[in-house]
Amino acid sequence: MAEIIPTLEPAASSRASCRGCGEKIAKGELRLGARLPNPYGDGEMTLWFHLVCGAYKMPEPYLEAARSTTQTIDNAQWLESEANRGLEHRRLPRLNGADRAPSGRARCRSCKETIEKNAWRISLVYYDAEVGRFEPSGFIHPKCAQDYFGTKGIIDRLKHFAPSLIAEDVDEIQKELDG
Ligand SMILES: [Zn+2]
Numbered sequence: 550m551a552e553i554i555p556t557l558e559p560a561a562s563s564r565a566s567c568r569g570c571g572e573k574i575a576k577g578e579l580r581l582g583a584r585l586p587n588p589y590g591d592g593e594m595t596l597w598f599h600l601v602c603g604a605y606k607m608p609e610p611y612l613e614a615a616r617s618t619t620q621t622i623d624n625a626q627w628l629e630s631e632a633n634r635g636l637e638h639r640r641l642p643r644l645n646g647a648d649r650a651p652s653g654r655a656r657c658r659s660c661k662e663t664i665e666k667n668a669w670r671i672s673l674v675y676y677d678a679e680v681g682r683f684e685p686s687g688f689i690h691p692k693c694a695q696d697y698f699g700t701k702g703i704i705d706r707l708k709h710f711a712p713s714l715i716a717e718d719v720d721e722i723q724k725e726l727d728g
Pocket residue numbers: 567568569570571572598599602
């Protein structure tokens with residue numbers, strides 16, 4: 550795996566999109582940068598993340614950067630504890646949101662059963678170090694979260710990466726998480 554050199558620095562412009570959630574990072578906002586050799590050519594490239602997205606999806610680089618920075622991090626303790634949960638539960642950083650299955654074709658990565666059409670599913674990604682990108686990596690049932698992630702305490706993370714969910718949706722998913 551290509552070595553990542555993490556940094557924390559305020560965004561110099563508002564042009565970069567977060568690799569964790571896809572949204573823009575506001576100018577001046579403290580952000581996580583993961584510098585790595587450019588897989589497409591010479592030199593280096595930097596992946597940028599909102600701090601919360603970095604703590605969720607890139608826990609090791611986040612913690613390394615947070616430990617060595619001189620910048621003041623808002624909610625530093627909470628971010629650190631979330632990043633540490635991602636190290637404790639190695640699959641947790643794969644969580645990428647939730648939606649309703651548009652068809653009944655996909656199988657749950659945990660129990661291998663089909664995820665029924667219109668049923669809630671949790672979407673997964675994995676970080677592909679070869680190309681410096683997160684790639685889609687299938688789905689699991691909410692009820693399988695405990696088995697798959699080793700924890701079902703995932704609703705805040707899930708809401709963060711699925712901001713279009715309404716309160717009723719979140720309640721339904723929470724019920725399925727609780728089994
Ligand atoms: Zn983000």
